[in-house]
Amino acid sequence: xxxxxxxxxxxxxxxxxxxxxxxxxxxxxxxxxxxxxxxxxxxxxxxxxxxxxxxxxxxxxxxxxxxxxxxxxxxxxxxxxxxxxxxxxxxxxxxxxxxxxxxxxxxxxxxxxxxxxxxxxxxxxxxxxxxxxxxxxxxxxxxxxxxxxxxxxxxxxxxxxxxxxxxxxxxxxxxxxxxxxxx
Amino acid sequence: xxxxxxxxxxxxxxxxxxxxxxxxxxxxxxxxxxxxxxxxxxxxxxxxxxxxxxxxxxxxxxxxxxxxxxxxxxxxxxxxxxxxxxxxxxxxxxxxxxxxxxxxxxxxxxxxxxxxxxxxxxxxxxxxxxxxxxxxxxxxxxxxxxxxxxxxxxxxxxxxxxxxxxxxxxxxxxxxxxxxxxxxxxxxxxxxxxxxxxxxxxxxxxxxxxxxxxxxxxxxxxxxxxxxxxxxxxxxxxxxxxxxxxxxxxxxxxxxxxxxxxxxxxxxxxxxxxxxxxxxxxxxxxxxxxxxxxxxxxxxxxxxxxxxxxxxxxxxxxxxxxxxxx
Numbered sequence: 001x002x003x004x005x006x007x008x009x010x011x012x013x014x015x016x017x018x019x020x021x022x023x024x025x026x027x028x029x030x031x032x033x034x035x036x037x038x039x040x041x042x043x044x045x046x047x048x049x050x051x052x053x054x055x056x057x058x059x060x061x062x063x064x065x066x067x068x069x070x071x072x073x074x075x076x077x078x079x080x081x082x083x084x085x086x087x088x089x090x091x092x093x094x095x096x097x098x099x100x101x102x103x104x105x106x107x108x109x110x111x112x113x114x115x116x117x118x119x120x121x122x123x124x125x126x127x128x129x130x131x132x133x134x135x136x137x138x139x140x141x142x143x144x145x146x147x148x149x150x151x152x153x154x155x156x157x158x159x160x161x162x163x164x165x166x167x168x169x170x171x172x173x174x175x176x177x178x179x180x181x182x183x
Numbered sequence: 184x185x186x187x188x189x190x191x192x193x194x195x196x197x198x199x200x201x202x203x204x205x206x207x208x209x210x211x212x213x214x215x216x217x218x219x220x221x222x223x224x225x226x227x228x229x230x231x232x233x234x235x236x237x238x239x240x241x242x243x244x245x246x247x248x249x250x251x252x253x254x255x256x257x258x259x260x261x262x263x264x265x266x267x268x269x270x271x272x273x274x275x276x277x278x279x280x281x282x283x284x285x286x287x288x289x290x291x292x293x294x295x296x297x298x299x300x301x302x303x304x305x306x307x308x309x310x311x312x313x314x315x316x317x318x319x320x321x322x323x324x325x326x327x328x329x330x331x332x333x334x335x336x337x338x339x340x341x342x343x344x345x346x347x348x349x350x351x352x353x354x355x356x357x358x359x360x361x362x363x364x365x366x367x368x369x370x371x372x373x374x375x376x377x378x379x380x381x382x383x384x385x386x387x388x389x390x391x392x393x394x395x396x397x398x399x400x401x402x403x404x405x406x407x408x409x410x411x412x413x414x415x416x417x418x419x420x421x422x423x424x425x426x427x428x429x430x431x432x433x434x435x436x437x438x439x440x441x442x443x444x445x446x447x448x449x450x451x452x453x454x455x456x457x458x459x460x461x462x463x464x465x466x467x468x469x470x471x472x473x474x475x476x477x478x479x480x481x482x483x484x485x486x487x488x489x490x491x492x493x494x495x496x497x498x499x500x501x502x503x504x505x506x507x508x509x
Contacts, residue, residue: 010319013344016199025346028317029198032350040361059248061291062313063306066361069380072368077384097231101388106224109447110232110300112385117299126299129240136236159370160378164399168382 039064079153079171080115082131084138084145094134119152119176131179150177197349201342203463204322205470208276208340210351211283211320213455214311215273217448218286221308222266225293233259233296245295250288253296262289276325283316304449307358311456314354318347338474340467348459352420355456359433360417363410371410374403386444395443412436420460433457 015021035057041047057063082094096111117123118130131148138145152174158167184192231238234256241254253259266289272282290309294301321327322341329336370376378396381387394401412432419425434457437450 010204010322010341010343012317012319012347013201013342016344016346025198029346029350032314032317033353036350036354036357040357060313061248061250061287061295061309063310064357064361065306066303066358067365068303068362069376070362070365070368070371072366072370073376073380073383075379077382079385103224105388105445106220106447107228109302109304109445110225110228112445113302114232114238114297114299115385123299126239126243129243130238133236133238133240155384157379157382159373160375160397160399160402162399164397166378166382166397 035062036064040066075157075159077155077157078112078115078119080119081151081153082134083149083151083175084134085147085149086138086143087146092138094138118150121176124177127177128179131177135179135181144181146181148179149175150179151175198346199344201344203340203467204319204343205324205340205463205466206459206461207315207318207320207343207348208323208325209458209461210311210455211276211279211315212274212324213451213458214283214308214315215270215279217308217451217455218266218273218290218312219270220451221290221305221448222263222270226260226263229256229259229263232300233293237297239297239299241296245298247295247298249292249295251292253292259293259296262293265289266293273320276321276327278327279321279325280316280319283312283320287312287316302447302449304447304452307354307456308448308452310354311351311452314347314351317350319343338470340463340470351456351459355453355459356417356420358417358453358456359413359420363413363417366410366413371406374406375399377405377409378402381443386446388441388443388445392443409436423462426460426462430457430460 012025015025035054038047038050039054039058054064080096084092084094086092096115097107099105099108118126127150131150134148135145138148153171155171156169160166225233230236233253235241235254236256244254251262253262266286269282269286269289273279273286287309290305290312294305294309319341322343324337324340328341332339366376368376370379381396382391384391395405396402413436415425416429416433416436420429434454437454440446441450
């Protein structure tokens with residue numbers, strides 16, 4: 001027999017038994033629905049006018065941003081690496097860690113997301129601390145690297161052609177930040 | 184029936200008419216598992232990504248409200264350990280509302296320590312964690328219910344008002360609809376976007392499969408199929424007759440994307456959200472039938488064989504009875 005008991009009613013359902021409870025539930029639904037829907041409005045004057053109304057939602061952590069692979073998927077594969085130069089002429093390279101495609105995939109995406117963002121020119125205020133962190137990691141027996149160069153690398157992917165040809169460039173490179181040890 | 188009556192009926196159906204809490208319980212379990220996996224995978228990268236000596240120093244953490252400032256590796260690990268505890272409580276249904284709120288706060292606090300590593304899956308996970316806290320997720324399949332009602336409580340679900348669940352469902356549909364809406368580029372229109380997306384090496388999970396990136400028929404089917412499924416999930420999930428098909432399509436979409444692309448916990452989280460669209464009454468019927476079959480089975484096992492029932496009463500022989508039942 002299915003278990004039933006007269007007191008087997010949860011708080012959320014009991015809330016509807018009173019007028020004030022129904023008002024509270026209505027407010028939660030109204031405000032919640034607005035906070036979910038409104039931030040997704042297309043860019044417009046109206047959106048700009050009311051943008052502040054969902055500020056509290058974003059502040060507490062209820063954020064809306066579902067534009068994935070849009071309006072098109074980006075057309076370049078991305079990599080960020082660092083070249084570490086030492087005073088004795090040695091050169092080493094740092095790449096983000098690579099994990100297995102099984103469980104490791106659930107760690108890998110975070111590193112790749114970091115690469116995707118750190119390479120952008122509008123994130124330049126993160127570059128000095130990134131390079132300093134790498135210099136610290138490559139400091140051995142008190143010997144600090146001479147220079148850390150952050151390099152963005154990318155492959156350009158042309159759209160698939162009508163006859164099914166894939167045209168991808170080779171790896172391109174650009175040194176976007178150089179940190180030098182202040183001796 | 185007057186328009187007013189129709190409106191009242193629709194309003195009651197949408198917000199107040201009670202229904203079994205199975206869908207909410209299933210969503211709770213999946214979101215709990217996702218939080219558990221999120222926290223445990225994050226644990227391994229605390230030093231490099233979140234600690235006081237991490238790639239992103241604490242002073243460059245998100246300037247948004249963080250609930251709790253977690254700036255050292257020890258603080259972050261404590262928060263992740265608390266998240267693991269919260270996730271177990273959510274999975275087994277021990278005071279899930281409280282633990283969902285705890286998980287939400289901790290997720291925001293940890294995630295805003297390094298906002299450069301987040302993807303949509305991380306965001307939607309915390310959104311669902313918060314929204315589920317406004318629903319009676321513990322009214323089925325929960326330790327709380329087991330403690331109140333005993334074993335029977337696990338085979339049945341409390342009947343709950345669905346008003347809070349509507350926000351979770353709205354969030355699910357909004358994700359799909361705006362994922363569709365934002366894909367207005369020429370590559371999506373021309374049916375070739377999937378080829379480009381699957382060639383992005385930094386997003387590949389298992390490398391590149393030629394047939395998925397170079398065969399124009401397969402690529403077009405996948406590209407337009409993705410748009411179609413996203414549009415349907417974003418608009419038709421509330422249409423009951425299509426719901427089972429759409430849930431299956433949604434799960435297939437996420438499983439296939441997850442198998443090919445590094446999307447983190449997006450797929451699993453959305454599958455959790457899709458569970459809220461399951462038919463609670465159908466699950467309740469199925470569970471009742473299962474329970475009834477089990478009870479019938481145990482009644483047959485316990486009943487004496489018919490030819491013995493008319494025999495004069497004799498002392499029961501446990502060994503014989505056991506062998507007969509076997």
